[in-house]
Amino acid sequence: MRIVFIGPPGAGKGTQAERMIDRFGITHLSTGDMLRAARQAKTEVGCKADEYMSAGQLVPDDIILAVIADRLTQDDCQGGYLLDGFPRTLGQAEALDRMLVQQQTPLDVVLELQVAEDELFSRLAGRGRADDKPEVIRQRLVAYRQQTQPLLEFYGKQGLLVSIDGLGTPEDIFERITAALDALEQD
Numbered sequence: 001m002r003i004v005f006i007g008p009p010g011a012g013k014g015t016q017a018e019r020m021i022d023r024f025g026i027t028h029l030s031t032g033d034m035l036r037a038a039r040q041a042k043t044e045v046g047c048k049a050d051e052y053m054s055a056g057q058l059v060p061d062d063i064i065l066a067v068i069a070d071r072l073t074q075d076d077c078q079g080g081y082l083l084d085g086f087p088r089t090l091g092q093a094e095a096l097d098r099m100l101v102q103q104q105t106p107l108d109v110v111l112e113l114q115v116a117e118d119e120l121f122s123r124l125a126g127r128g129r130a131d132d133k134p135e136v137i138r139q140r141l142v143a144y145r146q147q148t149q150p151l152l153e154f155y156g157k158q159g160l161l162v163s164i165d166g167l168g169t170p171e172d173i174f175e176r177i178t179a180a181l182d183a184l185e186q187d
């Protein structure tokens with residue numbers, strides 16, 4: 001299965017992503033994790049990305065696309081993958097579509113994890129990551145609203161979007177996700 005996982009920062013995507021890859025045996029591709037690793041290793045990409053990440057802004061599309069394009073063609077992606085945190089802009093989504101058409105590997109589903117903004121703010125503020133300072137959190141939520149939310153309509157029009165209520169225990173939410181994915185597999 002090829003899945004795109006969309007949700008605002010703090011929605012619990014990381015936790016659910018871990019469960020999904022175990023359950024469905026697919027590869028977890030988190031652009032946030034890739035960028036943090038690059039930043040840690042002080043690569044050129046990592047240093048460039050750091051300026052944006054520290055400010056709560058999205059890293060420019062050309063950097064992200066270079067990181068992900070390579071990754072999608074690797075062996076461990078051939079059995080399916082979960083894209084977590086990518087695409088995040090319409091430009092990225094369109095570029096992904098072009099790559100997948102070329103590789104003849106269409107997406108199966110786009111899962112949206114829905115959580116209201118005031119709930120997100122208090123969750124993020126309690127997390128303690130470097131980009132979880134209040135002003136940075138605010139900026140990340142703005143980036144989501146302005147740049148990523150339009151993807152919901154984009155994928156809705158393609159008939160790929162399934163929205164999941166992200167309130168409840170991790171177990172409740174995982175059950176909703178697996179029910180939605182099981183229903184797809186039976187189609």
Ligand code: AMP
Nearest residue numbers: 031032052053057058059064085086088
């Ligand atoms: P995440 O762990 O997915 O919340 O990502 C952390 C940070 O990495 C984001 O706030 C962005 O600065 C950057 N980032 C991760 N994925 C992307 C993406 N697809 N496009 C642009 N920036 C990204």
